[in-house]
Amino acid sequence: MNNLNRFGLPVFILVMAVLPYTLNERWQAVAITFLVFSVVALSQDIVLGKSGMFNMGQALFFGMGAYTTAILNNHFGWPIVATIPLAILIPAIFGILLAGPIVHLRGDYLLVVTIGFNIVFVQVLQNNLGGVTGGPNGIFGLDSLKILGANLTSQIAVYYFAFVVLLLTLWVMSNLEKSKPGRALHYLREDQLAAESIGINTRVYKIFAFGLGAGIAGLAGTVFATQYAAVSPEAFDFIQSVLFFSIVLVGGSSIPGVMLGVFVMFVVPEIFREFATWRYFVFGFAMILAMILRPRGIVPATFGKIPKFLIKGGSHGA
Amino acid sequence: MAHNELILTNVTKRFGGLTAVDDLSMKVQEGQIYGIIGPNGAGKTTVFNCITGIYKSEEGSVNWRGEEIRGLTPYQIVDRGIVRTFQTIRLFSQMSVAENIMSGRHIKSCQHWWHGIVPTPGKKRDELDNWKKVEQQLNFFNLSEFAAMPAGSLPYGIQRRVEMARAMAVDPTLLILDEPAAGLNDKETMELLETIFKIRDQGITVLLIEHDMDMVMEVTDYLTVINFGKQIAEGTPEEIQKNPAVIEAYLGSEDDDE
Ligand SMILES: Nc1ncnc2c1ncn2[C@@H]1O[C@H](COP(=O)(O)OP(=O)(O)OP(=O)(O)O)[C@@H](O)[C@H]1O
Ligand SMILES: [Mg+2]
Numbered sequence: 001m002n003n004l005n006r007f008g009l010p011v012f013i014l015v016m017a018v019l020p021y022t023l024n025e026r027w028q029a030v031a032i033t034f035l036v037f038s039v040v041a042l043s044q045d046i047v048l049g050k051s052g053m054f055n056m057g058q059a060l061f062f063g064m065g066a067y068t069t070a071i072l073n074n075h076f077g078w079p080i081v082a083t084i085p086l087a088i089l090i091p092a093i094f095g096i097l098l099a100g101p102i103v104h105l106r107g108d109y110l111l112v113v114t115i116g117f118n119i120v121f122v123q124v125l126q127n128n129l130g131g132v133t134g135g136p137n138g139i140f141g142l143d144s145l146k147i148l149g150a151n152l153t154s155q156i157a158v159y160y161f162a163f164v165v166l167l168l169t170l171w172v173m174s175n176l177e178k179s180k181p182g183r184a185l186h187y188l189r190e191d192q193l194a195a196e197s198i199g200i201n202t203r204v205y206k207i208f209a210f211g212l213g214a215g216i217a218g219l220a221g222t223v224f225a226t227q228y229a230a231v232s233p234e235a236f237d238f239i240q241s242v243l244f245f246s247i248v249l250v251g252g253s254s255i256p257g258v259m260l261g262v263f264v265m266f267v268v269p270e271i272f273r274e275f276a277t278w279r280y281f282v283f284g285f286a287m288i289l290a291m292i293l294r295p296r297g298i299v300p301a302t303f304g305k306i307p308k309f310l311i312k313g314g315s316h317g318a
Numbered sequence: 319m320a321h322n323e324l325i326l327t328n329v330t331k332r333f334g335g336l337t338a339v340d341d342l343s344m345k346v347q348e349g350q351i352y353g354i355i356g357p358n359g360a361g362k363t364t365v366f367n368c369i370t371g372i373y374k375s376e377e378g379s380v381n382w383r384g385e386e387i388r389g390l391t392p393y394q395i396v397d398r399g400i401v402r403t404f405q406t407i408r409l410f411s412q413m414s415v416a417e418n419i420m421s422g423r424h425i426k427s428c429q430h431w432w433h434g435i436v437p438t439p440g441k442k443r444d445e446l447d448n449w450k451k452v453e454q455q456l457n458f459f460n461l462s463e464f465a466a467m468p469a470g471s472l473p474y475g476i477q478r479r480v481e482m483a484r485a486m487a488v489d490p491t492l493l494i495l496d497e498p499a500a501g502l503n504d505k506e507t508m509e510l511l512e513t514i515f516k517i518r519d520q521g522i523t524v525l526l527i528e529h530d531m532d533m534v535m536e537v538t539d540y541l542t543v544i545n546f547g548k549q550i551a552e553g554t555p556e557e558i559q560k561n562p563a564v565i566e567a568y569l570g571s572e573d574d575d576e
Binding site for chain 2: 176181208311
């Protein structure tokens with residue numbers, strides 16, 4: 001694991017930085033999807049993997065970010081880049097408001113409630129709330145990216161937009177790991193009563209996790225809307241949430257695990273496109289097998305890092 | 319006024335029809351090592367749960383340093399300097415020993431929620447300061463060699479030490495230990511006694527539950543004996559040893575068991 005973290009990540013970043021030039025249009029689009037869904041899956045990891053809360057509604061926040069960008073661009077003429085702050089903030093605030101009354105619920109109940117939220121959200125979009133969501137067809141014809149006056153219409157530009165968003169997410173997650181709030185999430189996940197008895201207000205940190213996860217998913221939504229220059233309700237259905245949920249469980253609550261999960265769920269099916277529906281059959285079984293053989297995920301969580309000066313001779317692990 | 323005293327007055331806690339703690343009053347003074355003893359199921363752990371906010375007693379008052387703390391949440395009570403360990407060890411078992419102890423620094427750390435998202439120079443310093451405090455506890459409890467190991471993988475005796483180190487990392491004023499010697503061998507129990515004396519010498523008040531009578535008599539300054547939730551005696555270890563009601567209820571019944 002140590003080697004994977006030390007060398008794997010820089011190599012991965014390097015490969016991803018030059019990747020679009022080796023791909024044709026179709027595979028560039030697949031690569032963008034990989035980046036965007038990785039960001040959403042990592043945001044789900046904050047809530048589900050790190051904090052242990054059974055959230056089955058992450059697609060809601062993803063969609064809320066995408067629609068925020070689409071509405072502000074299409075109806076109000078904001079440039080895509082200018083929509084970013086609100087595409088993060090609106091889902092984050094909703095995440096906090098929705099989490100407030102439900103985070104005390106036990107896992108299974110929380111799961112059902114978050115599915116409910118996701119279904120209501122999609123219904124609201126389909127019923128064209130306030131006349132701005134575009135109903136079942138959604139919103140199309142968004143502008144392309146414009147940065148410093150340059151009109152970036154190519155797919156490669158969208159790719160790098162997605163790539164920067166992923167790097168930003170990885171940076172936030174590494175900050176989280178080395179912080180008091182990040183550790184608090186691990187503690188409350190491991191043993192809530194022990195966490196409270198050592199002075200942690202677990203409720204506040206659970207809501208924090210929801211808010212942070214929602215904000216990151218919202219940002220991924222902006223990239224998604226930019227890629228297709230459109231948004232529509234079915235892309236944010238609760239089935240998508242189920243996929244993000246499964247990715248974190250099957251992959252394991254770690255950056256390589258989550259990315260591997262996204263790769264297997266969203267990229268491998270593209271490779272085996274000829275097999276059409278059979279691929280899901282195979283993936284269903286792959287998921288079942290993975291959970292039986294590696295119940296803590298393919299690449300399980302390694303907890304926060306402890307400083308080197310604490311590791312004395314004779315000890316191992318870390 | 320700012321005496322570090324814990325005063326329980328007429329505390330009653332019921333579970334359905336069962337009165338687990340019945341009209342209990344006691345007073346723990348600053349600097350004491352105070353013991354609670356009693357047979358199995360007497361209500362000792364429930365008393366601790368009422369003090370530390372895990373349960374709220376139906377009646378009575380729990381007063382700490384002149385403030386009523388009955389009804390506060392566990393983390394609010396930790397904030398006031400009262401920290402506990404559990405009879406059945408409750409560590410963050412997949413996390414390393416060092417991270418477990420670091421959890422005790424949570425309320426002392428000056429990081430805010432946004433430090434989980436963006437770092438600042440102040441955060442880096444705060445992290446380092448707190449890890450240094452963890453190092454002190456690792457040394458004090460002789461746990462340095464286990465720092466990076468997952469707490470759940472360690473032997474029982476070491477886990478007990480990790481749990482105490484975690485509580486001590488809070489810099490408590492009152493340390494509450496629920497059967498700290500349970501499951502320890504003789505050598506480990508001796509070390510525990512020394513540790514408890516050292517903690518008291520740091521000016522920390524210790525309140526503990528213990529089954530091992532020899533240990534209780536050796537370590538405590540003052541004792542409360544409860545049976546069926548009621549106090550049946552209190553006094554110094556010498557007084558308690560001579561008390562007929564105690565011999566009847568507690569020592570007697572223990573002899574019957576064995
Ligand atoms: N959460 C609870 N719900 C219902 N009954 C409880 C609960 N907690 C404790 N009790 C009951 O209250 C009584 C006192 O339990 P407690 O755990 O305080 O005893 P104890 O003195 O700590 O015993 P031991 O020496 O076995 O640890 C017991 O009869 C127990 O079954
Ligand atoms: Mg008990």
